[in-house]
Amino acid sequence: MKWSQFFxxxxxxxxxxxxxxxxxxxxxxxxxxxxxxxxxxxxxxAFNAYAAFMGHNSLIxxxxxxxxxxxxxxxxxxxxxxxxxxxxxxVKYAVNPGNQTSSWFSRQMAIMGSILLIFIVIHxxxxxxxxxxxxxxxxxxxxxxxPLKDLYALSYETFKNAWLxxxxxxxxxxxxxxxxxxxxxxxxxxxxxxxxxxxxxSFIGVWVFGIAIPVGFAIIPVVIYFK
Amino acid sequence: MEHYNMNLTLKVWRQxxxxxxxxxETLQAKNISSEMSFLEMFDVVNEELINDGKxxxxxxxxxxxxxxxxxxxHINGRAHGPWDGTTTCQLHMRAFKDGDTITVEPWRxxxxxxxxxxxxxxxxxxxxxxxxxxxxxxxxxxxxxxCLPVDKTNADLAFAAAAxxxxxxxxxACKNSSAMLFVSAKVSQLALLPQGHPEKxxxxxxxxxxxxxxxxxxxxxxxxCEAECPKEISLTNIARLNREFIGAGFSxxx
Numbered sequence: 001m002k003w004s005q006f007f008x009x010x011x012x013x014x015x016x017x018x019x020x021x022x023x024x025x026x027x028x029x030x031x032x033x034x035x036x037x038x039x040x041x042x043x044x045x046a047f048n049a050y051a052a053f054m055g056h057n058s059l060i061x062x063x064x065x066x067x068x069x070x071x072x073x074x075x076x077x078x079x080x081x082x083x084x085x086x087x088x089x090x091v092k093y094a095v096n097p098g099n100q101t102s103s104w105f106s107r108q109m110a111i112m113g114s115i116l117l118i119f120i121v122i123h124x125x126x127x128x129x130x131x132x133x134x135x136x137x138x139x140x141x142x143x144x145x146x147p148l149k150d151l152y153a154l155s156y157e158t159f160k161n162a163w164l165x166x167x168x169x170x171x172x173x174x175x176x177x178x179x180x181x182x183x184x185x186x187x188x189x190x191x192x193x194x195x196x197x198x199x200x201x202s203f204i205g206v207w208v209f210g211i212a213i214p215v216g217f218a219i220i221p222v223v224i225y226f227k
Numbered sequence: 228m229e230h231y232n233m234n235l236t237l238k239v240w241r242q243x244x245x246x247x248x249x250x251x252e253t254l255q256a257k258n259i260s261s262e263m264s265f266l267e268m269f270d271v272v273n274e275e276l277i278n279d280g281k282x283x284x285x286x287x288x289x290x291x292x293x294x295x296x297x298x299x300x301h302i303n304g305r306a307h308g309p310w311d312g313t314t315t316c317q318l319h320m321r322a323f324k325d326g327d328t329i330t331v332e333p334w335r336x337x338x339x340x341x342x343x344x345x346x347x348x349x350x351x352x353x354x355x356x357x358x359x360x361x362x363x364x365x366x367x368x369x370x371x372x373x374c375l376p377v378d379k380t381n382a383d384l385a386f387a388a389a390a391x392x393x394x395x396x397x398x399x400a401c402k403n404s405s406a407m408l409f410v411s412a413k414v415s416q417l418a419l420l421p422q423g424h425p426e427k428x429x430x431x432x433x434x435x436x437x438x439x440x441x442x443x444x445x446x447x448x449x450x451x452c453e454a455e456c457p458k459e460i461s462l463t464n465i466a467r468l469n470r471e472f473i474g475a476g477f478s479x480x481x
Contacts, residue, residue, distance in 0.1 A: 001432050006476040009435055010405075010445035011469060081445050085403035088444035090337050094238075094251065095304035095330045101400055102449035109447060185448040191470030193463050 011189075013077050018186035020074035025183060025209055027067060028175070032216050039223060044152025045141045051151040055131060075117050082110040105181040112178040119171030126158055127151065159224040172218040180210035231261045233325035237272065239284055240332045245340045245348075251330075254284075261321040265308060266291060266298060268320055285344040293317040293457065296392030299399070300345055301332040306396035306455040314394065314457040334395050336404035338442045349395050351441040352409060358437035359430035360413040362422050375421050385419035388412045390458040397452035397460075403444030408452035410438050411468035412460045418471055428475035435472055 006012045034054070037047040054060050105112075130136060131151055138147035159165055183205035187193070192201065235256040242249030256272050263271070266288050273283035289297040298315035302308035308318040323329065331345065339347040389412070397408035414431055417423030423430070446465060453462045 001476055001479060001481065010439050011435055011472050012476070014445055015473065085444035088337050088404035088442060089335050091335055093301060093304065093332055093335050097304045097451070100305065101451040101454040106447065106449035107402060188448045188462070188466055189469055191466045191473060193466030
């Protein structure tokens with residue numbers, strides 16, 4: 001089977017969705033660790049220096065563009081699979097089993113993923129777009145060589161808007177529900193289903209990616225709003 | 228368990244042939260014993276329909292002891308009805324009570340077109356098996372069984388996978404109409420045994436290709452198939468199929 005055929009089979013496409021999904025899982029860890037610097041009481045010195053590094057280092061920029069392609073690839077293939085899966089049942093059942101045979105989270109991947117995609121577009125417009133493509137106020141800190149773009153102040157300004165805070169919390173609920181099923185599902189697609197590891201994988205999927213990380217992300221705008 | 232009789236209202240899918248649109252028909256099942264099987268209940272209903280000069284409800288059945296995989300009803304939203312690990316023929320009427328309304332639908336999947344009423348065409352499964360669900364053996368005497376050492380654990384796993392009766396409940400239960408549990412059981416039962424090794428790569432690749440060609444959906448790991456399977460085939464088989472397919476896809480020379 002040629003590569004083009006292999007990645008066109010249902011399992012081949014799922015492997016691409018799973019691989020891109022796991023890559024995005026690793027990204028959210030790094031992103032969250034960086035974001036926590038917004039909560040330091042240093043008037044943004046650490047966060048703005050970090051943002052300047054992330055925005056200018058060429059390796060990071062290469063990965064950042066790769067990341068956007070990965071997000072689009074993940075969404076595109078997953079939606080393609082979703083539509084062909086719906087088409088596989090032309091006449092629907094009058095009575096459905098609901099939660100009796102499968103978890104609610106596992107059936108909402110496309111919806112939660114779509115919420116996330118919309119969130120990501122808004123999030124990029126709020127910060128990434130402004131950081132890279134607009135003249136932003138800068139700030140010079142003691143000991144720093146040049147003035148830094150004040151992304152810290154932009155974050156504080158953005159999250160004074162209660163609607164945006166609510167939108168970010170909803171986005172993170174989407175992330176939570178998506179990853180509660182997504183992480184372990186990707187492992188299963190790669191053939192990882194083993195008595196000795198299933199407990200650990202469920203724990204990481206539900207508690208780390210499904211709860212801890214989305215809550216960590218959601219806390220930041222909420223704390224800034226009430227600060 | 229105490230015996231009781233009941234009267235039921237059935238909402239049954241009626242469809243003349245695969246080109247007919249189909250619709251639900253309401254039928255009354257009177258004086259049904261709690262000790263009847265679900266199919267026996269349908270026999271009673273059909274007797275009455277025939278006596279009234281009406282067309283009986285067509286449904287698949289054969290052994291009626293839970294091993295042939297012919298019966299295929301979607302009962303109140305559940306493949307083979309509300310009991311776990313049970314085929315429709317082994318579902319007994321004590322699962323219901325007097326006055327219940329029961330909705331009975333055929334398996335719903337594009338790859339399983341309705342033939343008539345509750346009967347669907349599952350020959351797509353046969354074509355998947357033909358694509359690789361076998362081992363090629365030369366004619367002649369069977370060799371001594373002890374020539375091929377088989378690990379007991381793998382023998383048990385292969386046997387558990389071989390319990391699949393090909394009824395299609397996994398497809399019916401899956402929100403994507405995916406046949407992955409079926410294909411994974413058929414790949415696993417051979418992949419786990421030495422006899423299955425020589426053709427393992429082509430088997431995984433060809434059976435998955437045929438599965439896609441038949442128009443089944445892809446697996447999103449919801450686990451509904453495992454929950455509904457009358458033979459309790461495990462999701463670990465799907466993981467094994469994925470491993471077999473990945474291994475074959477990456478290393479097969481063809």
